[in-house]
Amino acid sequence: MDLPFNHRPGRRERHLRRRHMNALFAWPPEEVPPEQLLEAQRLDHEELEAFQASFRQLVERAADLPPDAGSDPVLELKADLERHYDQASGLPEDQTEAKQALAKLIEVIMRTLLRHVGDDPTAQQELADEAAAREIHFRLLEQPLVADLLHPESPIRPQDLTPSLLSADDPEFAAACEVFDGPQLAVIVDEAEALHRRLSERGADVGDLRPRLEHLRQVLADAGGPGHSH
Incomplete structure (x- = not known):
């Protein structure tokens, strides 16, 4: 049976596509039931819509952050930006623009944090190490399997x-x-x-x-x- 898989699926549909007629998951290979695929597509689309609403609010929050904001709200915003980037990596459709916007906002936050630490070499090194680790993390997330594996609600059992x-x-x-x-x-x-x-x-x-x-x-x-x- 030819199932109507999307060209750019979300994490739930993506995993069903991995399993469909794949001998590594079951022998003899098993078809994914059409109703299971439709449910996965529905849930992936709902997640996309929720992300889009949350993403807009997050961008507004970043724009409204005062220049003299303390470290706590800045760190909280950075954590939310990173979480949204991770989520965007597993969503259906093309999320390139959203991810680029999130990455740019994270860079702005990092520059703000650098100003906060001043000339402290230890704090500067910690931020540099964090930036390097984030770069590796984002590179790995470009691969859908990694995004699915690292998602807090991974479909991969x-x-x-x-x-x-x-x-x-x-x-x-x-x-x-x-x-x-x-x-x-x-x-x-x-x-x-x-x-x-x-x-x-x-x-x-x-x-x-x-x-x-x-x-x-x-x-x-x-x-x-x-x-x-x-």
């Missing part, structure tokens, strides 16, 4: 994590691997190898999994995790 990672395209796969530490990667590698064996025994075509398994083992080795000899 624990048992869906390894199939989702193995199903991802190359940029998503590489970015998602950066999210996990050594112990987490070790679990993923074990699950991926078990999944590969299980599907092979059932006669599924799993040839495409071998490069991914090798990549995962290499990422795990680079992270200092336990070696795997297969």
